[in-house]
Amino acid sequence: MDASRERELTPMKNRTRVERTSEREVVVTRTFNGPARIVFEAWTKPELLTRWWAPKSTGVSLLSCEADVRTGGRYRFVFGRGASKSMECFGRYIEVTPHSRLVWTNDEAGDGGPVTTVTFEEKGGKTLLVLRELYPSKEALDAAGTGMADGMCETFEQLDELLIALGAGVGRS
Amino acid sequence: MVQSLGARLDASFAALSDATRRGVLQQLGRAEASITDLAEKFHMTLTGMKKHVGVLEEAGLVTTEKVGRVRTCKLGPRRLEEETAWIERYRQRWDARFEALDEVVEELQRKEKADGRK
Numbered sequence: 001m002d003a004s005r006e007r008e009l010t011p012m013k014n015r016t017r018v019e020r021t022s023e024r025e026v027v028v029t030r031t032f033n034g035p036a037r038i039v040f041e042a043w044t045k046p047e048l049l050t051r052w053w054a055p056k057s058t059g060v061s062l063l064s065c066e067a068d069v070r071t072g073g074r075y076r077f078v079f080g081r082g083a084s085k086s087m088e089c090f091g092r093y094i095e096v097t098p099h100s101r102l103v104w105t106n107d108e109a110g111d112g113g114p115v116t117t118v119t120f121e122e123k124g125g126k127t128l129l130v131l132r133e134l135y136p137s138k139e140a141l142d143a144a145g146t147g148m149a150d151g152m153c154e155t156f157e158q159l160d161e162l163l164i165a166l167g168a169g170v171g172r173s
Numbered sequence: 174m175v176q177s178l179g180a181r182l183d184a185s186f187a188a189l190s191d192a193t194r195r196g197v198l199q200q201l202g203r204a205e206a207s208i209t210d211l212a213e214k215f216h217m218t219l220t221g222m223k224k225h226v227g228v229l230e231e232a233g234l235v236t237t238e239k240v241g242r243v244r245t246c247k248l249g250p251r252r253l254e255e256e257t258a259w260i261e262r263y264r265q266r267w268d269a270r271f272e273a274l275d276e277v278v279e280e281l282q283r284k285e286k287a288d289g290r291k
Contacts, residue, residue, distance in 0.1 A: 014275070016268040018260050028267045034278040038285070042277045052273035058266075131267070142259075 023138040028131040036122035037099045039129065043118065044069040044102070054079055060086075071096050075104065112140040188232035193217070194225050198234060198248070205247040208237075 014031045021027050032039045042048045046065045054062045060079050067075040076090040088108055095103035100120055106113035114133040121128045135141040188194055193215055200206060200214060212222035226246055229235035236249045 014271075016264055016271055018264040018267065020260065026263060028263075030267070030271050032271075032275065032278050034282050038278055038281045039274075041281060042274055048277055048281075051277050052270055055269045055273040057269045144263075 020141075021132075024135045024141055026133050026141065028133075030129050030131075032127045032129060033125075034127060035125055036120040036127045039127045040099045040102075040120050044096075049077075053077065069093055069096055069102075109140075111136060112143065114140070114144070184232040185234065188228050188234055191225070191228075194229055197222075197225060197229065197246075201235060201246055201248050205245050207243045207245055209243070211246065 014033070016028065016030045019027050019029075042052065044067070046067045049067060050062050050065045053065070054060045060081055063078045063080045065075075065077050067073070067077075069075075071093060073093045073096070074090065075093065076088060078088050080086045089106065091105040091107040091113070093102065093104045094115075095101060095117075099122075102116075102118045104116050106116060112135070114135045117132045117134070119130045121130070133141075133144075135144065189198075196215060197211055200211065206214075208219060208222050208226060211217075211226070212219050215222065217225075226235060226237060230237055230249070233249050235246050237244050237246045239245075
């Protein structure tokens, strides 16, 4: 119907696909309209990361973003809403291969955090990006989905719902 | 019990296709109830309500437990909904980031082209 017609007419919208490939692993795939070196650059320069890692639609912003993108280098992202600091993400890059592969740890959740592997594969001027998150256990992965480990977005959404329920016009002033 | 996703979807949609059964789910969302309570609430015979609860139970939407002579019903594990909701939340989080990343990639390419022309 309307929705399918719209899909036919919208040219080349790249879809984000998510698959849970095992009890401990989730895989996200997405194509980007640019060469691998450019997409890689956007993942490895802090000033560029800042512009997309916490998009407006989540209502959260990156207050600071430090990333020493070298094998063994560390990163620390601080998220917040407005000026209030709310959550930190940090870890270590364990593999950095220019334009093709990034691997880092997510240490803010202690031992429960995943190891994230991103690969960049260029084909005809476009880049196929594959992001794998391997968790130490099924329980840790399940918890990530319910927003306990990587939960700032959900937390804020819940807060929004609560504020609406309470009839408070916060955030619009 | 292991069922395929397709089979679980079929069972869920079949269970939800009936107004009484949707009403029963709403009711159980508020509080547990016995089959007798539910039959009274929905003006049905005990046998009729048992059938509806059976369909909901089959779909995993409701669980029942018999204590003495009373069978108590409550909302079931709803594994299907949790599973799909989980994936969807994960997908939305990355999709939002990637849409913003599209813009950065586009801009970097524009800049590169402009620099190349100098």
